[in-house]
Amino acid sequence: MATLLAGRPRQRSDLHWQRRQSAPDELWLVIVDASASTRRHQALSDAKGLLAELFDRSYRQRARLALLTASGSRPSWQCHGLKASGALRDWLQALGAGGGTPLSAAVDEARRWLAKRRRQHPNEAPQCWLLTDGRLKDIAAFSPLGCPTVLIDIEQGPIRLGRARQLAQTLDARYQAMGDLAIVGA
Numbered sequence: 165m166a167t168l169l170a171g172r173p174r175q176r177s178d179l180h181w182q183r184r185q186s187a188p189d190e191l192w193l194v195i196v197d198a199s200a201s202t203r204r205h206q207a208l209s210d211a212k213g214l215l216a217e218l219f220d221r222s223y224r225q226r227a228r229l230a231l232l233t234a235s236g237s238r239p240s241w242q243c244h245g246l247k248a249s250g251a252l253r254d255w256l257q258a259l260g261a262g263g264g265t266p267l268s269a270a271v272d273e274a275r276r277w278l279a280k281r282r283r284q285h286p287n288e289a290p291q292c293w294l295l296t297d298g299r300l301k302d303i304a305a306f307s308p309l310g311c312p313t314v315l316i317d318i319e320q321g322p323i324r325l326g327r328a329r330q331l332a333q334t335l336d337a338r339y340q341a342m343g344d345l346a347i348v349g350a
Contacts, residue, residue, distance in 0.1 A: 190289050191229075191245060191290040192291055193274055193291070193292045194230070194292075195233075195234060195271065196233050197235075197297060197318075198234065198261045199235055199262070199265035208259070210318065210342065211316075214318075219248045228247060229247070230244050232274055235261065235263050236266070237263065239270035268302070271335070274292065279310075293314050294314070294315045294337065296315065297317070304334070314338050315331060315338070316342055317329065
């Protein structure tokens, strides 16, 4: 546009160049607490609908997706920075709750992975989604991930401990109760 506003270009130096700036690639890190406590009152079952919507949105926005499950004795990776695909639907169908809550180990593992990923892909804009019921023994052991984080409280039932809100404060994350949530950006 600047070239046209300056009049008809007669030589190369009359051309005004503008560098293209692309938005950074998005990376969505999803950490799912699938411990035995999330079976209560169908908390994990209801969270599966939210996860399906999150996967669909990441696909539409062409965001890369990393998925970490905290269940049993240690966290396990489902995918590392890949485009969302139909294979996630199969994983989501098979997702079950059980065992302990290695959520602290999962957050530590995610922090290490994010640091390594930032060195390899400095132009990515990571954000984290953490789905948990907050039923943990030691919330003080957590520290922020270093990227925009949304903690989605999936705790349900008549008696709620409310620890997920405390965990969100410790992680410097935005707190959202699952019942009040429509997927929004971090």
